[in-house]
Amino acid sequence: xxxxxxxxxxxxxxxxxxxxxxxxxxxxxxxxxxxxxxxxxxxxxxxxxxxxxxxxxxxxxxxxxxxxxxxxxxxxxxxxxxxxxxxxxxxxxxxxxxxxxxxxxxxxxxxxxxxxxxxxxxxxxxxxxxxxxxxxxxxxxxxxxxxxxxxxxxxxxxxxxxxxxxxxxxxxxxxxxxxxxxxxxxxxxxxxxxxxxxxxxxxxxxxxxxxxxxxxxxxxxxxxxxxxx
Amino acid sequence: xxxxxxxxxxxxxxxxxxxxxxxxxxxxxxxxxxxxxxxxxxxxxxxxxxxxxxxxxxxxxxxxxxxxxxxxxxxxxxxxxxxxxxxxxxxxxxxxxxxxxxxxxxxxxxxxxxxxxxxxxxxxxxxxxxxxxxxxxxxxxxxxxxxxxxxxxxxxxxxxxxxxxxxxxxxxxxxxxxxxxxxxxxxxxxxxxxxxxxxxxxxxxxxxxxxxxxxxxxxxxxxxxxxxx
DNA sequence: GACGATTTGGACAAGGGTGTCTAAATTTGT
DNA sequence: ACAAATTTAGACACCCTTGTCCAAATCGTC
Numbered sequence: 001x002x003x004x005x006x007x008x009x010x011x012x013x014x015x016x017x018x019x020x021x022x023x024x025x026x027x028x029x030x031x032x033x034x035x036x037x038x039x040x041x042x043x044x045x046x047x048x049x050x051x052x053x054x055x056x057x058x059x060x061x062x063x064x065x066x067x068x069x070x071x072x073x074x075x076x077x078x079x080x081x082x083x084x085x086x087x088x089x090x091x092x093x094x095x096x097x098x099x100x101x102x103x104x105x106x107x108x109x110x111x112x113x114x115x116x117x118x119x120x121x122x123x124x125x126x127x128x129x130x131x132x133x134x135x136x137x138x139x140x141x142x143x144x145x146x147x148x149x150x151x152x153x154x155x156x157x158x159x160x161x162x163x164x165x166x167x168x169x170x171x172x173x174x175x176x177x178x179x180x181x182x183x184x185x186x187x188x189x190x191x192x193x194x195x196x197x198x199x200x201x202x203x204x205x206x207x208x209x210x211x212x213x214x215x216x217x218x219x220x221x222x223x224x225x226x227x228x229x
Numbered sequence: 230x231x232x233x234x235x236x237x238x239x240x241x242x243x244x245x246x247x248x249x250x251x252x253x254x255x256x257x258x259x260x261x262x263x264x265x266x267x268x269x270x271x272x273x274x275x276x277x278x279x280x281x282x283x284x285x286x287x288x289x290x291x292x293x294x295x296x297x298x299x300x301x302x303x304x305x306x307x308x309x310x311x312x313x314x315x316x317x318x319x320x321x322x323x324x325x326x327x328x329x330x331x332x333x334x335x336x337x338x339x340x341x342x343x344x345x346x347x348x349x350x351x352x353x354x355x356x357x358x359x360x361x362x363x364x365x366x367x368x369x370x371x372x373x374x375x376x377x378x379x380x381x382x383x384x385x386x387x388x389x390x391x392x393x394x395x396x397x398x399x400x401x402x403x404x405x406x407x408x409x410x411x412x413x414x415x416x417x418x419x420x421x422x423x424x425x426x427x428x429x430x431x432x433x434x435x436x437x438x439x440x441x442x443x444x445x446x447x448x449x450x451x452x453x454x455x456x457x458x
Numbered sequence: 459g460a461c462g463a464t465t466t467g468g469a470c471a472a473g474g475g476t477g478t479c480t481a482a483a484t485t486t487g488t
Numbered sequence: 489a490c491a492a493a494t495t496t497a498g499a500c501a502c503c504c505t506t507g508t509c510c511a512a513a514t515c516g517t518c
Contacts, residue, residue: 032356033265034263034264034265034266034353034354035263035266036262036263036265036266037263037264037265037266119415120352122415122416123349123352123353123415123416123417124263124352124353125263126415126416126417127261127416127417127418133416137412137416141412165431168408168409168431171408171409171411172405172408172431172432172435174408174411175404175405175407175408175411175432176401176404176405176408178404179397179400179401179403179404179405180397180400182400182403182404183366183370186348186351186352186355187351187352187355187356187362187366188352188355188356202394202397202401203401203404206401206439206440207439209438209439209440210435210436210438210439211435211438
């Protein structure tokens, strides 16, 4: 009973499904083979469509590539913001909560299929499409970093952390919890869950050694920060 | 008076010079265009030789690529070990010395021409040549990380730092001092000196907040660590 | 200056990729 | 079931790239 047409697109359903499967296959092939090495026939085969259909939908190898990057950026942003929403603003166990946040960010945004592909595409073809990747920089890091920094600022304002500059702290947090995954990232691989958890644990411990408030053994005394608003 | 022949190579001099200029040009083109997009004619032109000379020296596009990666790995390793030798084992001002070390490592090894090229090649083609990049992993990170960790261990043993695991600390140190350069690295760019210095300063400050020994205002009391040996 | 080795530039075959076109088959909405 | 739109498979022209071959020019050494 899903017969109702979508709001503004004439070709209703199977059309969009094919478009998606083409973009997915293209992402995979562009990452594996590089832009020049990617072969439209192979993309079509991997998407389960004919070559002509690829051209019907995207017109051009370059336009297809653009569509891939835009799709991946958008999908990754959605995942990142969903994960940022789980940031521990009123933590029970700050250390455990920060570790959980770091692990979720890695597993759901950085190491998943979309994140891996987007990262590789940026590394590989970033220099060849300055405008496209300037757009990515604005839409991606330009929006997500401040959002994460704002959460750390709130945590500091509530008395859980001693932070000078929330932007610096946010970048250092990510640098720390990913410190042990760099080599794997370099080679385009995905670290296993154990590695992600271990790196997050070590990173958060160091982060809290630097910025933690060392509460009294009994527990953290809540500040009355919201009384000002 | 440099007329004496080299020990075991028959073609004496101009030969090797051409070999080098080919590898250099190839590194540049492979990075800019990717393996598939790299064009032997372009490499030859950029190296100032004819295409046939490229084939005479390296036989094959793939062999040429291998030679490029091996050359870059070797050159980068030399630079990294030279820089590790400047690690502050008996620091005067620990913070300033660590900042200087981080800046040197970035400027001379990671952000210079060879480092940038090697990084990009690994990111771009790492998955396609598993054995070659396994070799890189052993010869590169496999040798340099322990060397850096050993220096931190020594610093800890001498009482300058409070470190649990030197390997973790070494990775976190690099993660911290590069925390603000990640986006630039992603896009294959080289950060300017100011950015490198700023990131190093912020990173080292956090590192010392986590691991520093907070010496008395007058100065650090030296341990008698060597008496045990 | 002469000799051998290297380099050069140009031509060449073989292969592969992009993008277009067409007519037939299939899917979709009514 | 019908009509319109979409998809398909195949053929095609065009261009680019790799790697080889060869004769002429150049280089380095004696």
